[in-house]
Amino acid sequence: xxxxxxxxxxxxxxxxxxxxxxxxxxxxxxxxxxxxxxxxxxxxxxxxxxxxxxxxxxxxxxxxxxxxxxxxxxxxxxxxxxxxxxxxxxxxxxxxxxxxxxxxxxxxxxxxxxxxxxxxxxxxxxxxxxxxxxxxxxxxxxxxxxxxxxxx
Amino acid sequence: xxxxxxxxxxxxxxxxxxxxxxxxxxxxxxxxxxxxxxxxxxxxxxxxxxxxxxxxxxxxxxxxxxxxxxxxxxxxxxxxxxxxxxxxxxxxxxxxxxxxxxxxxxxxxxxxxxxxxxxxxxxxxxxxxxxxxxxxxxxxxxxxxxxxxxxx
Numbered sequence: 001x002x003x004x005x006x007x008x009x010x011x012x013x014x015x016x017x018x019x020x021x022x023x024x025x026x027x028x029x030x031x032x033x034x035x036x037x038x039x040x041x042x043x044x045x046x047x048x049x050x051x052x053x054x055x056x057x058x059x060x061x062x063x064x065x066x067x068x069x070x071x072x073x074x075x076x077x078x079x080x081x082x083x084x085x086x087x088x089x090x091x092x093x094x095x096x097x098x099x100x101x102x103x104x105x106x107x108x109x110x111x112x113x114x115x116x117x118x119x120x121x122x123x124x125x126x127x128x129x130x131x132x133x134x135x136x137x138x139x140x141x142x143x144x145x146x147x148x149x150x151x152x
Numbered sequence: 153x154x155x156x157x158x159x160x161x162x163x164x165x166x167x168x169x170x171x172x173x174x175x176x177x178x179x180x181x182x183x184x185x186x187x188x189x190x191x192x193x194x195x196x197x198x199x200x201x202x203x204x205x206x207x208x209x210x211x212x213x214x215x216x217x218x219x220x221x222x223x224x225x226x227x228x229x230x231x232x233x234x235x236x237x238x239x240x241x242x243x244x245x246x247x248x249x250x251x252x253x254x255x256x257x258x259x260x261x262x263x264x265x266x267x268x269x270x271x272x273x274x275x276x277x278x279x280x281x282x283x284x285x286x287x288x289x290x291x292x293x294x295x296x297x298x299x300x301x302x303x304x
Contacts, residue, residue, distance in 0.1 A: 002154070002155070002157075003154070003263065004157075004271075005154075005156075005263055005267060005268040005271050006268055006271050006272040006275075007265060007268035007269040007271075007272055007299075008272050008299045009298075009299055009300045009301040095301050096301060097301070098301035100301065102265065102268055103268070111155065111157055113159060113254065115157060116157040116158055116159035116254055116255070117159040119156075119157050119158050119159075119271065119275070120158040120159055120160055120275045120278065123158075123271070123272045123275030123276065124275065124279070126272065127276070127297070127299075130299070145279070146161075147159075147160045147161055147279075147282070148161045148250075149161040149247050149248060149249070149250035149252065
């Protein structure tokens, strides 16, 4: 098992960051503009990614935990084979003016090249989350920074 | 053992990217402006990071491999305890107009919180490398994007 790990400090209240992670509207503002479903424990969220009007694919997540101002946990139930069954968590803590987001994408079977890509891409999207809570404007798909030569 | 893994595609020739990784001037243009030493196999590079004129610390790397248009490998010989002994590699390949950089920072003993931070920070610096080779301008320390609430 290998994991993708990140940590980003954001000059924001923990409540603002939690809202951006725990609501459909929040996730749509930093990860995938096309986010459908219901963000409640046991509910399912469907994130679809596009590029220049073309659908690239996406991920369906089951919401496993929603702990206000503390933690959000999703499990991938549909998407690329490497993602299905993996878990994605966001743990929050306040330190002074900053909210620290500790991110884990756990359960990868092998450190395939696609995992390297996803690791960088998660960082890019966490910087989008930071921008959203600090400046009111994220860069969710399809306006995300592209780091690949074909499909992102 | 746990690793930091990334992959970033850059619209650039592999030679340009190699030059940015394999020379002191290159590294200073995307990672740490204050880079000293000699980039040759067996040589030592000293990267120092600053913030608002204050020295934050840095890393000394021994250059283990320099394979033109293919691979650069460093080993940390001085720096934070968690880094000493770890290895950092950049493997390059050309795909059409893009150079793909496969990055590994291997040999971490534990997935400590500092490792989460370094994972994100490496992504931020790899985006700086991308910007350097695509637009001629990176964002090395001290002009790097800050993601922490204190020392970066």
